[in-house]
Amino acid sequence: MYNFKFHKVDKIEDAVAILSSAEDPKILSGGHTLIPTLKQRLSQPTDVIDISNIDSLKSIKNNGDLITIGALCTHSQVATSMDVQSEIVGLASMASQIGDPQVRHRGTIGGSIANADPAADYPAAVLALDAKITTSSNSYNSDDFFIDMFETAINSDEIITSIDFKIPKKSVYKKFRNPASGYAMAGVFIAIFEEGIRVAITGASTTAFRLHDLEKKLENNFSVDVLNDFNADTTNYNSDIHASAKYRGNLVKVLLEEAIAELV
């Protein structure tokens, strides 16, 4: 990897200051996306800012109707949190399916969401749970957050600090793992709220997205029968060495069936 200047900060303000003043800075959280990227020389930052000492970003709080998760919470923390397991079981289940135990000891929710890998798991949860993303200088609604592959609504001098997930009545996450990398070849998150149902897909396209038509059908009839005439619109689905767009379309349907069956 190319060399860079390493910084370790204790406060968000210090990280933002370096982000704003350095020539080409990158935030380092768990590092399990950035470090592989640096090793492959796909990125050449001048400065790497390790924010993992900022303890105020590491807590999980149950606020009654929503759960606030600090951006530096590891996947392991989210997966094993009593609050997340009891209130949003789909989210705990998702976190427990990321990578492997060692990766989960380092990877963070903030890093995953900021990176917006098309095959990452958390974006599906952000959409399905109508999460609010708070940064060092702004906040964003879920539906406005994911723009394109590896592109979110946040600016280059912003750091995600916390995510508020709405607590649903029921939730589930089903994923088809790539056998080598463990990333989602397709992932389905369904959340049932008093006011409606949200269905979000990840791994299939350039960003995570919701299936609005299916949501309405499920609100009328929550049963696997609504899938009888369902065919994923694969126009914008990814085709790559792992799967064709058509195969991903089929995966989405299969996972939807599993997810709905579990929540019925």
Place this chain on the structure above:
Amino acid sequence: MAKIDIKINGKEYSETIDDNILLVDFLREKIGLTGTHVGCDTSQCGACVVHINGDSVKSCTTLAMQVNGKDITTIEGLSDGDNLHPIQKAFQNNHALQCGFCTPGLVMSAVDLLQKNKNPSEDEIREWFEGHICRCTGYKNIIKAVQEAIA
């Protein structure tokens, strides 16, 4: 260049290193602890697993400077003189290694599992080892070794 102060297997070290050196390379090349191996260098095989403040982590995907001030345990830190750690003994008893390349990482990972889950089921043991690849053994004896160590 950067200065790192770190505890490894109970001993304090203070070194000057490149900002971008990986933890695994720091341990192997700067400190001389070559029991931790580089297998895939892409976070998949687990040959590089060490403990950071007690948690198992892939050291090929960690910068040494990230763990400045922290407490590292490597495979060399498990035995007490000539007395093998119970998990090392169990691996020995159950022929849970052949070429031995994946073994340090698996042993470190097993130690972490049994710290966190005193009595894992066979499924839980197999799931815990998701991040490890062994080309020699077919994993069966590794699972048996962990089961022996539970007892």
